[in-house]
Amino acid sequence: MTEEGVYGVILVSGMIVVAGTQSFGAWEVFATVVTTVLVFWAAHIYAGTVAHHGTHNGQAVGLRTAMHLALVRSSGLLLGALLPALVLLLGVTRVVPDLAAMWAALWVGVAVLAVIGFVSFRSRGSSVARSLVGSFITAAFGLAMIVLKSSLH
Secondary structure (H helix, E strand, O other): OOHHHHHHHHHHHHHHHHHHOOOOOHHHHHHHHHHHHHHHHHHHHHHHHHHHOEEEOOEEEOHHHHHHHHHHHHHHHHHHHHHHHHHHHHHHOOOOOHHHHHHHHHHHHHHHHHHHHHHHHHHOOOOHHHHHHHHHHHHHHHHHHHHHHHHHO
16 A cells, blocks of 8 residues: 555556557567566665665665665565556456457556555545545546546557
8 A cells, every 4th residue: 555556556557658559469468567577676776775775764774774775665666567467368368358358457557546546545544534635536546547548549
């Protein structure tokens, strides 16, 4: 339930939209998504390590500790990308047609965002109604990707 998790889902959705406009099959989209997520994840770890190494909030932070903090924090990016990427594998393995796998992965991304939004708001003590609004707003980022994909096809 971190911003990295939200970002991971949106990143995967954006990659599906972009790769899908190239008429790639599920395998190419999956490979593009996984490669891009891994590069962003590594960059996020590096940036977090650099940002927290040295003195942070008045305390000395060693390189190993800074990297550990960055690894823990950035794990949400991988976790957020996991379910949509797994759905893409349904197309790669020919369980469903490529296009169906891509659309399903986008809708799974919307669902994951909705859950992240709802759980985030509830864990901070928001009412169910306010949590549902937060869930919808978070899911709207995934819906925006679906609108973008629809407009490009």
